[in-house]
Amino acid sequence: MAKEPIPTAKGVERLVEALRVLPGVGPRSAQRMAYYLLQHDRAGADLLAQAMAAALARVRHCARCNNFTEDEVCSLCRSSRRDPSLLCVVETPADLAMVEQTLSYSGMYFVLMGRLSPLDGVGARDIGLDRLLARASDGEVQEVILATNFTNEGEATAHYIAEMLRARKIKASRIARGVPLGGELEYVDVGTISQAILDRRGL
Amino acid sequence: MAKEPIPTAKGVERLVEALRVLPGVGPRSAQRMAYYLLQHDRAGADLLAQAMAAALARVRHCARCNNFTEDEVCSLCRSSRRDPSLLCVVETPADLAMVEQTLSYSGMYFVLMGRLSPLDGVGARDIGLDRLLARASDGEVQEVILATNFTNEGEATAHYIAEMLRARKIKASRIARGVPLGGELEYVDVGTISQAILDRRGL
Numbered sequence: 001m002a003k004e005p006i007p008t009a010k011g012v013e014r015l016v017e018a019l020r021v022l023p024g025v026g027p028r029s030a031q032r033m034a035y036y037l038l039q040h041d042r043a044g045a046d047l048l049a050q051a052m053a054a055a056l057a058r059v060r061h062c063a064r065c066n067n068f069t070e071d072e073v074c075s076l077c078r079s080s081r082r083d084p085s086l087l088c089v090v091e092t093p094a095d096l097a098m099v100e101q102t103l104s105y106s107g108m109y110f111v112l113m114g115r116l117s118p119l120d121g122v123g124a125r126d127i128g129l130d131r132l133l134a135r136a137s138d139g140e141v142q143e144v145i146l147a148t149n150f151t152n153e154g155e156a157t158a159h160y161i162a163e164m165l166r167a168r169k170i171k172a173s174r175i176a177r178g179v180p181l182g183g184e185l186e187y188v189d190v191g192t193i194s195q196a197i198l199d200r201r202g203l
Numbered sequence: 204m205a206k207e208p209i210p211t212a213k214g215v216e217r218l219v220e221a222l223r224v225l226p227g228v229g230p231r232s233a234q235r236m237a238y239y240l241l242q243h244d245r246a247g248a249d250l251l252a253q254a255m256a257a258a259l260a261r262v263r264h265c266a267r268c269n270n271f272t273e274d275e276v277c278s279l280c281r282s283s284r285r286d287p288s289l290l291c292v293v294e295t296p297a298d299l300a301m302v303e304q305t306l307s308y309s310g311m312y313f314v315l316m317g318r319l320s321p322l323d324g325v326g327a328r329d330i331g332l333d334r335l336l337a338r339a340s341d342g343e344v345q346e347v348i349l350a351t352n353f354t355n356e357g358e359a360t361a362h363y364i365a366e367m368l369r370a371r372k373i374k375a376s377r378i379a380r381g382v383p384l385g386g387e388l389e390y391v392d393v394g395t396i397s398q399a400i401l402d403r404r405g406l
Contacts, residue, residue: 008296009271010273011254011261011271012262012296014254015262018250018253021251022225022240023239024232024235024236036225037224037225044221046256047221048222048225049255050221050252052252053252054214055215055241055248056241056248056249069212070212093215094234113242
């Protein structure tokens with residue numbers, strides 16, 4: 001008996017294919033997601049499709065800090081309660097949210113939306129360093145605080161930006177490295193301890 | 204200096220929330236997905252939103268086999284090349300696709316879209332056993348092949364269906380358990396070996 005192609009609904013197939021744009025989602029989990037949504041949560045899937053379309057239509061980058069916003073300039077950049085002399089550079093909106101949660105910073109931000117990564121073809125242009133430079137040169141900013149991650153790429157990015165700012169005589173600083181709060185030396189990696197010793201401060 | 208709420212674009216927030224309907228996606232990965240799509244793949248996100256809306260609008264269950272389809276009755280159930288005397292019961296469309304890939308079965312299917320799972324509140328109704336019974340009683344079906352998984356729930360489901368069919372005098376069979384092809388006894392679990400011995404066949 002001759003065989004026909006394996007029967008699948010075209011719409012399901014396309015949905016599985018489309019779900020693969022999500023980072024970390026392979027063919028198996030895309031299929032599982034599609035089946036799950038169609039079988040058990042059509043209302044949720046509907047909301048997701050709508051939220052995605054709405055976000056694509058409305059969300060853009062703040063003209064000042066580059067963070068996601070639905071306005072020309074985001075509410076944080078418009079706020080009169082923030083200190084305009086400090087500019088904190090972070091890699092992502094999630095990093096900005098973390099810094100805000102500390103309640104210990106009240107300056108402005110610039111969100112790179114990435115980090116320098118030559119191997120992945122991400123250069124100074126792609127993370128808006130020209131715009132950062134223009135922002136830092138507005139006459140109000142006195143100090144740029146580099147709060148990129150302490151990964152190789154984050155460190156290289158901070159270094160690159162610091163050099164760039166030095167050439168323009170703009171003061172740059174880097175958030176401190178060291179043993180985390182509650183950290184026990186026995187369980188902290190030697191690199192961190194070594195840095196904590198180098199960066200020790202007087203009491 | 205008084206603090207304001209952490210600034211986030213409403214549209215991003217709603218998208219992150221909506222992405223959590225996906226199985227296996229927690230708050231962190233939902234956020235990562237939203238940022239990634241908005242920053243790096245708006246075209247892909249657009250296609251995903253469209254594919255999802257299209258699937259929700261068009262995909263439904265085949266009236267005969269319960270698989271996903273865009274028609275009243277799916278192409279496999281309409282095919283004149285399939286053997287209508289055999290009905291293979293599987294848990295999911297993915298299982299059906301696997302059986303088809305073997306090229307060794309040319310009968311019909313019934314897709315449960317789940318399995319009995321009393322602890323999760325999934326009963327006979329939820330996996331369409333009333334419809335399966337009606338389907339198996341159409342006068343053409345001679346044998347129902349139970350191809351649910353060999354998990355506890357899959358086994359219980361097969362057992363339950365077999366009992367149900369027996370009461371109607373419909374022949375039921377279960378696909379074979381045993382050592383998988385290429386399997387080495389040393390690396391197969393004892394339960395499987397024990398079943399393979401019990402289910403041994405004459406040569």
